[in-house]
Amino acid sequence: MKIAIAAEGSDLRAGIANRFGMSAYLVIVDLDTGKFEAIASPGAGKRGAGMQAVVLALSKGAKAVLTGYCSPAARSHLTANGIEVVTGLTGTVGEVVERYKRGDPRKFLESEPRGTGDSTETEPGNFTRAIGNSLRQFAALLPVMVGVVLLVGLVNAFVSKAVLASILSGNAALDTFWGACFGSILAGNPINSYIIGGQLLEQGVSLFAVTALMVTWVTVGVVQLPAEMAALGKRFAVLRNAICFVAALPISILTVVIYNLTTR
Numbered sequence: 001m002k003i004a005i006a007a008e009g010s011d012l013r014a015g016i017a018n019r020f021g022m023s024a025y026l027v028i029v030d031l032d033t034g035k036f037e038a039i040a041s042p043g044a045g046k047r048g049a050g051m052q053a054v055v056l057a058l059s060k061g062a063k064a065v066l067t068g069y070c071s072p073a074a075r076s077h078l079t080a081n082g083i084e085v086v087t088g089l090t091g092t093v094g095e096v097v098e099r100y101k102r103g104d105p106r107k108f109l110e111s112e113p114r115g116t117g118d119s120t121e122t123e124p125g126n127f128t129r130a131i132g133n134s135l136r137q138f139a140a141l142l143p144v145m146v147g148v149v150l151l152v153g154l155v156n157a158f159v160s161k162a163v164l165a166s167i168l169s170g171n172a173a174l175d176t177f178w179g180a181c182f183g184s185i186l187a188g189n190p191i192n193s194y195i196i197g198g199q200l201l202e203q204g205v206s207l208f209a210v211t212a213l214m215v216t217w218v219t220v221g222v223v224q225l226p227a228e229m230a231a232l233g234k235r236f237a238v239l240r241n242a243i244c245f246v247a248a249l250p251i252s253i254l255t256v257v258i259y260n261l262t263t264r
Contacts, residue, residue: 001031003100004057005093006067010038012094020067020074021050027093028060031101036093050074051228057083066096172208172253179209180248183216184241185223193217207259212252219244 006023007014017023022041029036039060041053050070054077057065064084075085089096183193197210220241221228228237 001064002060002062003029003031003064003066003097004060004062005029005096006041006053006065007038007093010040012036012092012097014093016066016068016089016091016093016096018068020065020070021053023053023067026053026056026060028062029093029097031097051077051224054078064100066100170206172206172256175206175209176212176249176252179205179212180216180220180245180252183213183248184220184245190214190218207256208252211255212248215248215252215255216245219248 005027006017006020007025007027008017008023009015010025010027012027014025014027017025025038025040027036027038037060039056041056050073054074057078058081062083064086065078066086066089068087068089070078070085070087075087078085086100091099193214197214200210200213201207222241225237225241228240
């Protein structure tokens, strides 16, 4: 039997990740042989990371997922495929594996000694672990953000304002539609949409187009559609993306209208 542990590192001494989708690695442990395989999470720090982690766990034949936290959406997909999900865990991968072998890992967590000074002995360790998690997530995001900044620079250099004006004419409906199209294709981390949106506003692109781009950026994902279809099914994935795209149009227009009314 194989289990998947969301981990901060690539060995049994690594700490358990706080979030299943944002973990740096998934450590796949074969309980029968004791062998393990550490796989870098393909979606760490990106939008749709939880779904990609679900697909990875499924592809490796895991029968259980152990982590600190698992989102309701990811949990539902895992359990629907017969995978047990155990959350609320701390410690190292090796410790959690041993607890799982003995029974419910959470029971052993509750019964373990915590020292004589209330929780003061564990607080420094928790704080250090939290800082480490934050730094790792920032490190995972940094290359993507640098790439976006470079891409924006190339666009500024080769795409003139005249070209943008020919596509985005200033018509609220058309600008919203084209902005939604670009956002749907260029899906990624929400932070990157802020950088791109700011640059587009400086280039004279309307707020309607930028708002639609940012809304679809975080709700529609053509690039990640194959992974979503593998985890959720083709019909559901296509229908969800289509509904989100259509809904993004009135939401974007309404957002800009309300913004304009409140800033007068």
